[in-house]
Amino acid sequence: MEPEKIDFYNLGFEFIETKEMYISNYKNSEWDEGKIVPFGPIEISPGACVLNYGQGIFEGMKALEAKTGDIVLFRPDKNADRLNESAKRLLMPSFDKEKFIETVKEVVKANKEYVPPYDSGGALYIRPLLIGSGPILGVAPAEEYKFIIFTVPVGPYFPEGFKAIDLEISKQYTRAAPGGTGDAKTCCNYAGTMLPAKETKAKGFAQIIYLDASNLEYIDEVGTANFFAIINGKLATPALKGTILPGITRSSVLTLAEEKMGMEVEERDISYKELFKDKCTEAFCTGTAAVITPIGSVTIEDKKRIFNEGQPGELTTKLYELLTSIQRLEIEDEYGWIIKL
Numbered sequence: 001m002e003p004e005k006i007d008f009y010n011l012g013f014e015f016i017e018t019k020e021m022y023i024s025n026y027k028n029s030e031w032d033e034g035k036i037v038p039f040g041p042i043e044i045s046p047g048a049c050v051l052n053y054g055q056g057i058f059e060g061m062k063a064l065e066a067k068t069g070d071i072v073l074f075r076p077d078k079n080a081d082r083l084n085e086s087a088k089r090l091l092m093p094s095f096d097k098e099k100f101i102e103t104v105k106e107v108v109k110a111n112k113e114y115v116p117p118y119d120s121g122g123a124l125y126i127r128p129l130l131i132g133s134g135p136i137l138g139v140a141p142a143e144e145y146k147f148i149i150f151t152v153p154v155g156p157y158f159p160e161g162f163k164a165i166d167l168e169i170s171k172q173y174t175r176a177a178p179g180g181t182g183d184a185k186t187c188c189n190y191a192g193t194m195l196p197a198k199e200t201k202a203k204g205f206a207q208i209i210y211l212d213a214s215n216l217e218y219i220d221e222v223g224t225a226n227f228f229a230i231i232n233g234k235l236a237t238p239a240l241k242g243t244i245l246p247g248i249t250r251s252s253v254l255t256l257a258e259e260k261m262g263m264e265v266e267e268r269d270i271s272y273k274e275l276f277k278d279k280c281t282e283a284f285c286t287g288t289a290a291v292i293t294p295i296g297s298v299t300i301e302d303k304k305r306i307f308n309e310g311q312p313g314e315l316t317t318k319l320y321e322l323l324t325s326i327q328r329l330e331i332e333d334e335y336g337w338i339i340k341l
Ligand SMILES: Cc1ncc(COP(=O)(O)O)c(C=O)c1O
Pocket: 060, 221, 223, 224, 225, 226, 245, 246, 247, 248, 249, 250, 286, 287, 288, 289
């Protein structure tokens, strides 16, 4: 879509075509130079490994217009690392970290007119995608790959202001099992969450909180975000044990809570039952899209716990303000997390 036709102040999270994308092909055990080309369809064999056996991984990141007018990225080095970790799990080739960061910058520059203005609260969502494009019949890794980066302008997660969401804890569906691919950002992890998400939305919930697949007791994560709770005054989040995506927002929130807010933080098993006790005073989830989203209530079967009368908690709000003001350079970025284009 032409950038002049976009209403940047009323964007949601729908797919909108932008002008340019990056594509690089891997063949004979090496990546080609890669190039920026007009956004458009790609040709792929019906026998492609990704189409038949789901050998695909991706990343999600955002370019923002900061208060200073700069266009900035948030910790893109971490997305490069995670892409390469996911690639390892699916026997895919890695992509050079420095080149990843430089290429992301180039793609954003090529689509600069699509970065929503600072005061809109929106962002240019960036989608790096690595797929096994070579044809294969037996279940085995492809010999050819494509690495693509495209962008989509998106609106703020809270168009009507910072609001809490209602979540359902599922005892019916799980997202990842020990030894599986839960800690890799594989395309297949997401296909299986669409039915549970549809069913819970029909019941009026925003998303599902997934429990661990072995015991149906300990919290794993929330649809496409990591889970946090304030329990006994400490900030607790499920420990990374192979079934949870290691979120970059998660890691940043742990650092900010400990170093900037003087909170005690714990990475541990959290039983869903703890959320129904008075010692649990706030809950929220984190992610590139969700930023920090307060949780107003959790429901399991016929039991419901409402936090703070459904309003964002005090510490959740402070963390949100701290993180978003670093991301938009409203305060100093002491950690070197922000990369300007
Ligand atoms: C399953 C899942 N968990 C957690 C996250 C949050 O990760 P991040 O903070 O890196 O966006 C995401 C989003 O990328 C996700 O898809």
